[in-house]
Amino acid sequence: MTYAKSVGGRTYRFPDLKTLLAKASPARSGDYLAGVAAEDDSERAAAQMALSDTPLKAFLNEVVIPYEDDEVTRLIIDRHDADAFAPVSGLTVGDFRNWLLGAEANEAALTKLSPGVTPEMAAAVSKLMRVQDLILVARKCRVVTRLRNTIGLAGRLSTRLQPNHPTDDPAGIAASILDGLLYGSGDAVIGINPATDSVPAVCALLTMLDEVIHKYEIPTQSCVLTHVTTSIEAINRGVPVDLVFQSVAGTEAANKSFGVDLAVLKEGREAALALKRGTVGDNVMYFETGQGSALSANAHHGVDQQTCEARAYAVAREFHPLLVNTVVGFIGPEYLYNGKQIIRAGLEDHFCGKLLGLPMGCDICYTNHAEADQDDMDMLLTLLPAAGCSFIMGIPGSDDIMLNYQTTSFHDALYVREVLGLRMAPEFESWLIRKGVFEGADHPRPRKALSSMFAPALARIA
Structure with a gap:
């Protein structure tokens, strides 16, 4: 599936979720070394906007590393808890960010949700967050x-x-x-x-x-x-x-x-x-x-x-x-x-x-x-x-x-x-x-x- 977003009169297209996630990442040297980073802030902003509009369900239908090639992918897909995921299953990544920051996402709700969240979903929503957002939501998660x-x-x-x-x-x-x-x-x-x-x-x-x-x-x-x-x-x-x-x-x-x-x-x-x-x-x-x-x-x-x-x-x-x-x-x-x-x-x-x-x-x-x-x-x-x-x-x-x-x-x-x-x-x-x-x-x-x-x-x- 191709993801696209127009910024400043230019349309940016991302051929798959793997590319979209990489281009939406805040700048860091490792991604430049790997050749996967956004070429500039405009492309990064376009990727983040496109990622915000992406349904969370997309991460269950499109994997970043093929299922048949990687046992970590198989673990992620096979262990996914659909019942735990249900409360947020209709959300986009941007909606998920807003839900996490809201009062409904309290300690009990986040504990129940965790088996339904895949790593790619977590990574995706983190790319849309400010530092204070990362702190606020993590603080609400309690793991003993x-x-x-x-x-x-x-x-x-x-x-x-x-x-x-x-x-x-x-x-x-x-x-x-x-x-x-x-x-x-x-x-x-x-x-x-x-x-x-x-x-x-x-x-x-x-x-x-x-x-x-x-x-x-x-x-x-x-x-x-x-x-x-x-x-x-x-x-x-x-x-x-x-x-x-x-x-x-x-x-x-x-x-x-x-x-x-x-x-x-x-x-x-x-x-x-x-x-x-x-x-x-x-x-x-x-x-x-x-x-x-x-x-x-x-x-x-x-x-x-x-x-x-x-x-x-x-x-x-x-x-x-x-x-x-x-x-x-x-x-x-x-x-x-x-x-x-x-x-x-x-x-x-x-x-x-x-x-x-x-x-x-x-x-x-x-x-x-x-x-x-x-x-x-x-x-x-x-x-x-x-x-x-x-x-x-x-x-x-x-x-x-x-x-x-x-x-x-x-x-x-x-x-x-x-x-x-x-x-x-x-x-x-x-x-x-x-x-x-x-x-x-x-x-x-x-x-x-x-x-x-x-x-x-x-x-x-x-």
Whole structure:
């Protein structure tokens, strides 16, 4: 089907939905790199107007990647819930935007709707939204998940404590963990990116994390962000695994470049569930995504990078994860050139994930060769929790010395919780107060004096 719209006396024609979605995207370097972006603002405006007039039902009749060629497309179509979709089935994309912004689209309605929304629908409506629209609608979506604590409750913001070390040195990792705990970081997960993906090294890190959590009775979960097949092997060896991690993308070919498919992700989830390590729930998966991953693998099929990203959320949604986060500025300026593009992308990703029913967090980050700085990240750091983001990252000093990129620090979480009146996961917060790490019940804050609980550990590290 051809889509067309006249702007300024010129008629623009778009041969299919894939092209229309790409041309309607706000400008970003990755789409120019892929050769799918609008040629100028006039074409972009025409595409957005044509997209606004497009019925939502069109996305069920015309796919951006052929059904027979891509298992992610098959997942999207086969899992679509027609009953959930019914309340908005007669709307155009523009009407859908207006409905989402209205009072009728409350938390209960959006929860019921999510199984009926396809990633392409979510991506399409996001392309018509201002920043404030992305924030307002995402804030109305509430997604709560549980394993050893509860993440995503209203008025709460969790953090991933990320104690990475360039050589996986246990003392260095332990020092970062204790530092983070003293700042109230780690309620989403204590998660390490390992320097090596070898099974023995990963098993050693998993065992160490489990010992720390049990020694101090911390109501949180651990994860070593290794390949899903390495986690499965660790489970087979009897190593304690809380969360199975995997980076995922929005096309079958891109996921194959990561060495995964839907079957192996299912195997990883079933292996983790069999351990029964949850105390308050059974969400055992942790996924990371990011705009540009399909393009960087030359596996995007001519689909714009934001639509590809939204399709990755269909993969994540299938496995009921505890955590999903977009590592929004990590791939580099070839895909998101500057702070403006990173901020917009982070809010788009969060909106699309929440609309699709996912517990979305964000690694608010940039690489050192991008046209971005910490002021840009402070803006996104403030906007995302206002939009109801489930969690952010916590890194010593904002500088990941293993992955060599800039992200958010332990004190950044303290800042945004103070400014927006947010708190930690309830079980984790109660533990911090009970153990003397934090004080105050109404607005918990770190004690000025170190908790005696950590004195032996600190002495060993020193």
